[in-house]
Amino acid sequence: MIRFENVVKRYGDFEALKGVRLEVAEGQLVTLLGPSGCGKTTLLRTVNRLIEPSEGTVFIGEQDVRQLDEVELRRGIGYVIQSIGLFPHMSVLENVMVVPRLLGWSKEKREARAREMLALVGLEPQTFAGRFPRELSGGQAQRVGLARALAADPPVLLMDEPFGAVDPPTRERLQDEFLRLQSELKKTVLFVTHDLEEAVRISDRICLMNSGRVEQYDTPEVLLRSPKTPFVRDFLGPSRTLLRLSRIPLNDLIEPLGTHRPAVSIKRSATARDAFSLLLANGIRGLAVTDEGGQVVGLVRLESLLTAASEEEP
Structure with missing residues (x-):
């Protein structure tokens, strides 16, 4: 479970986050949605302390993340970003083994886990384990990034526009694959996107943000059926009818x-x-x-x- 209690982030006189209160239940996939500059990525990065709040507290379970060692905290959280961040000089298998190696797992254990994760995300280990990032398509690289994030079996997964850099058909396939994985693994997931259709498709709940505040936090069905503010209604726009039908x-x-x-x-x-x-x-x-x-x-x-x-x- 992830909980934000009155989280504020200031950069000089500018408030990127304005007292955010939000709770992500264990095993749920919650999407942070909103226009550019609304604070969604800033909020996500307070969880693994890549950004420190100016005020307020972020909890994982009952633990204040500020009381945890930064390195240990990040090793226990899966993190997937749009740019993937694979190490170009490492093979696919070595990239997936990075966190288990840092955690001190034996070579046999971390290699077995890496191969298991590659298979789980649809990449046959015999075919892909020895390849290098430059030999992968965009969709394949994103799958490797997801396998790496899952390798140490973290309870929490942070995903920042993970499928934003691939073409629409590949993006849809990655979404399907991720939903299949989530149905099996039941991770607690915080997922950032600016794409309304993606949010509606994958989320248990959607947190729609505007100017550092939460405008509405609901299931996709309720959000689309009952916008609570003019901003929410305008953001959803005329497409909300078709999106409702998709749910x-x-x-x-x-x-x-x-x-x-x-x-x-x-x-x-x-x-x-x-x-x-x-x-x-x-x-x-x-x-x-x-x-x-x-x-x-x-x-x-x-x-x-x-x-x-x-x-x-x-």
């Missing part, structure tokens, strides 16, 4: 099929956004919904999707 399981909107079966079908495991896109692409108002075996289980209508997307809490 609604299609299974929640299935109706009885009736006497007419639509010609176009979609699996019930899809999202409401997938169904909406398919309806628009085909110029129709209804889709048959099938189970994984292809058996029709019901119908989803365009009107139901539009209603679900437009609903707001009073």
